[in-house]
Amino acid sequence: MHPSETTIHDYVDDTLSAFDRAEVERHLSRCAECRALVDDLREIRRATRSLELREPPVRAWTRIERAIQLEQQERAARPRVSRAVWLGLAAAAVLVIAAAAGLSFQSRAGRNGATTQTAGSAMSGEATAQSIEAELRAAETHYENAIKGLEQIANAGKGTLDPQTAATLQKNLSVVDQAISESRAALRVEPTSEPAQQSLIDSFKTKMALLQDTVALINEMRKGNEAGAARIVSGLKPKG
Amino acid sequence: MDLVTRSQAGDVQAFEAIYRQHAARIYTLACRMAGSPEDGEDLLQEIFLQAYRKLGSFKGDAALGTWLYRLALNHCLDYVRSRQAKMSKLTDTLDADTSYQPVARRDTPIARLDLERALERLPDGCREAFVLHDVEGFDHKEVGKLLGIAEGTSKSQVFKARAKLRALLR
Numbered sequence: 001m002h003p004s005e006t007t008i009h010d011y012v013d014d015t016l017s018a019f020d021r022a023e024v025e026r027h028l029s030r031c032a033e034c035r036a037l038v039d040d041l042r043e044i045r046r047a048t049r050s051l052e053l054r055e056p057p058v059r060a061w062t063r064i065e066r067a068i069q070l071e072q073q074e075r076a077a078r079p080r081v082s083r084a085v086w087l088g089l090a091a092a093a094v095l096v097i098a099a100a101a102g103l104s105f106q107s108r109a110g111r112n113g114a115t116t117q118t119a120g121s122a123m124s125g126e127a128t129a130q131s132i133e134a135e136l137r138a139a140e141t142h143y144e145n146a147i148k149g150l151e152q153i154a155n156a157g158k159g160t161l162d163p164q165t166a167a168t169l170q171k172n173l174s175v176v177d178q179a180i181s182e183s184r185a186a187l188r189v190e191p192t193s194e195p196a197q198q199s200l201i202d203s204f205k206t207k208m209a210l211l212q213d214t215v216a217l218i219n220e221m222r223k224g225n226e227a228g229a230a231r232i233v234s235g236l237k238p239k240g
Numbered sequence: 241m242d243l244v245t246r247s248q249a250g251d252v253q254a255f256e257a258i259y260r261q262h263a264a265r266i267y268t269l270a271c272r273m274a275g276s277p278e279d280g281e282d283l284l285q286e287i288f289l290q291a292y293r294k295l296g297s298f299k300g301d302a303a304l305g306t307w308l309y310r311l312a313l314n315h316c317l318d319y320v321r322s323r324q325a326k327m328s329k330l331t332d333t334l335d336a337d338t339s340y341q342p343v344a345r346r347d348t349p350i351a352r353l354d355l356e357r358a359l360e361r362l363p364d365g366c367r368e369a370f371v372l373h374d375v376e377g378f379d380h381k382e383v384g385k386l387l388g389i390a391e392g393t394s395k396s397q398v399f400k401a402r403a404k405l406r407a408l409l410r
Contacts, residue, residue: 044409052352053265054356064288205278
């Protein structure tokens with residue numbers, strides 16, 4: 001008889017008593033299936049221990065800095081705010097709204113997904129589909145507004161970018177726009193398709209992230225921070 | 241003045257230096273606990289904003305890294321708890337899928353990137369227990385306390401996660 005699943009994991013974790021450990025080893029010496037399991041679990045443990053730290057995207061600090069500035073502005077309640085800072089803060093605010101709308105849509109879609117799997121649910125499938133579609137439309141509107149705000153800032157500062165970087169950004173935006181068009185086309189054919197809905201939201205998120213990088217890059221160039229700009233440019237690999 | 245004192249006085253450049261020192265550690269934890277880089281980035285922003293607001297209460301009793309890590313862990317746990325409450329039914333359905341299944345033996349080492357991707361595909365519940373136990377190094381008693389579950393449940397969730405990873409990485 002095979003040792004229990006728990007016993008095998010305890011063996012791999014080295015938490016068995018000497019007696020139990022010897023029992024498992026006796027079994028392993030004649031059972032290839034359990035030996036393979038132990039080898040795999042040990043390999044997973046080895047790979048887990050070799051995991052490395054992940055560097056956050058460069059735009060992450062820009063977002064935090066903007067939010068801190070916003071808080072400081074509110075605290076100081078200064079009467080005059082420069083146009084550039086105002087535009088940045090407006091973009092940050094609009095992003096928060098769009099992210100919240102997207103999250104709300106995803107949470108609702110997840111809850112509805114779970115609901116549809118539950119027998120005897122009060123909500124009919126049709127009502128659920130209509131609700132998800134309405135949520136998607138609302139999220140889409142919020143993302144489009146956020147993207148419009150960011151595009152205005154990015155277009156206003158494009159002159160500060162070198163032509164090669166501007167071309168890479170433009171190419172990446174074209175790829176994302178293509179993905180948005182394809183998701184919309186798929187949704188026209190099948191409005192309730194969850195993969196198509198998710199793909200549309202993901203494409204909006206990608207476009208927002210790309211525009212955020214563009215705005216961050218323009219800010220770094222204006223500040224004359226070459227190291228900061230280089231960090232952002234290094235993350236702008238051509239897509240597609 | 242050191243970075244903490246300058247940040248406490250409102251110096252954003254000093255706080256940026258603190259961010260640069262600790263962001264990767266916290267972003268990595270947030271991505272793994274949340275199960276996606278997008279959510280990890282949102283959590284990172286919320287954690288550092290909270291840190292900036294609370295830095296005034298940092299007395300230097302512990303190392304700044306330890307203080308930030310506890311703040312980040314608590315924030316990630318709040319996020320996980322609130323998401324689990326919303327998604328509990330879906331998670332139950334997914335959990336039913338994590339029973340032992342025979343899988344072909346792998347004969348090559350697991351690549352780090354493959355493991356990161358597989359971690360993102362683990363169901364909520366067992367992923368957090370796995371990250372806290374196998375990656376972050378907490379024992380099952382501590383994991384149980386952090387996640388508000390019994391020690392035995394922590395064990396079974398970690399075992400489920402490993403079985404699921406084995407199937408995903410074959």
